[in-house]
Amino acid sequence: MEWISDPTAWSALAALLTLEIVLGVDNVVFISILASKLPVEQQDKARKVGLLAAGGMRIVLLLAIGWIITLKKELFTIGSIGFSGKELILLAGGLFLIYKATKEIHHKLEGEEGTVSAKVAPTFAAVIGQVLLLDLVFSVDSVITAVGMTTYVPVMVIAILTSVVIMLVASKAIYTFVNAHPSVKILALAFLLLIGVTLLAEGFGEKIPKGYIYASMTFSVFVEVINLRVRSKKKPVEPVHLRETITK
Numbered sequence: 001m002e003w004i005s006d007p008t009a010w011s012a013l014a015a016l017l018t019l020e021i022v023l024g025v026d027n028v029v030f031i032s033i034l035a036s037k038l039p040v041e042q043q044d045k046a047r048k049v050g051l052l053a054a055g056g057m058r059i060v061l062l063l064a065i066g067w068i069i070t071l072k073k074e075l076f077t078i079g080s081i082g083f084s085g086k087e088l089i090l091l092a093g094g095l096f097l098i099y100k101a102t103k104e105i106h107h108k109l110e111g112e113e114g115t116v117s118a119k120v121a122p123t124f125a126a127v128i129g130q131v132l133l134l135d136l137v138f139s140v141d142s143v144i145t146a147v148g149m150t151t152y153v154p155v156m157v158i159a160i161l162t163s164v165v166i167m168l169v170a171s172k173a174i175y176t177f178v179n180a181h182p183s184v185k186i187l188a189l190a191f192l193l194l195i196g197v198t199l200l201a202e203g204f205g206e207k208i209p210k211g212y213i214y215a216s217m218t219f220s221v222f223v224e225v226i227n228l229r230v231r232s233k234k235k236p237v238e239p240v241h242l243r244e245t246i247t248k
Helices: 009-037 041-065 065-070 084-112 123-151 153-180 181-204 210-230 238-248
Strands: 074-078 079-086
Touching: 009 041, 009 084, 009 153, 009 181, 041 123, 041 153, 079 084, 084 123, 084 181, 084 210, 153 181
Parallel strands: none
Antiparallel strands: 074 079
16 A cells, blocks of 8 residues: 555556546447437446446456556567557557447438438447447557556556546436537547547557647537537537438
């Protein structure tokens, strides 16, 4: 318990908690979009199980921290670009996010007539599986970052558990807000698309400062909040109506 008297451990805890909360918000947004396709009685359960499972996965990865570190070792090279286990995971996660976000945006704008997959309702297990797949990508990256910040495993565990509790409390409001506003849902999908492209770039060894990404996302949210206030007295445009308007 010597970390309690170590000032650097507390600063690392604050930084890690911030990182985990940001990842938690990403998870809530992703879960909100996927769970909205489930029957109403399963949506709340999917949100809670998804967040708890994601937090559990990060703790498991922390316990396997020795294996996580080996993911930084280069496995092979293509031309002048080297690829490690971590970078392969980032590439796979980036492709998955781009595919999923693009597919969902297409479905939201085109409606059920624009996609065959809209007729097939996802199962509860499929939603949780996709959440865990995405969180595996985020968790590997965050665990490696955490190891660089502190050597105290309890600090990392506390940051993860605290963020899970915060997200469980806040997720209902985020979930309701995202699903109640079609334009916000499209914006959230655009964020996931942006994160997917960022993961792809990092998988190829190109580091994009996270500050730029989150600053642009924050500005977009600010603009959307203004738009919501302006049209608060008007009925929001449903995606299917948007499609009909564009067609005309």
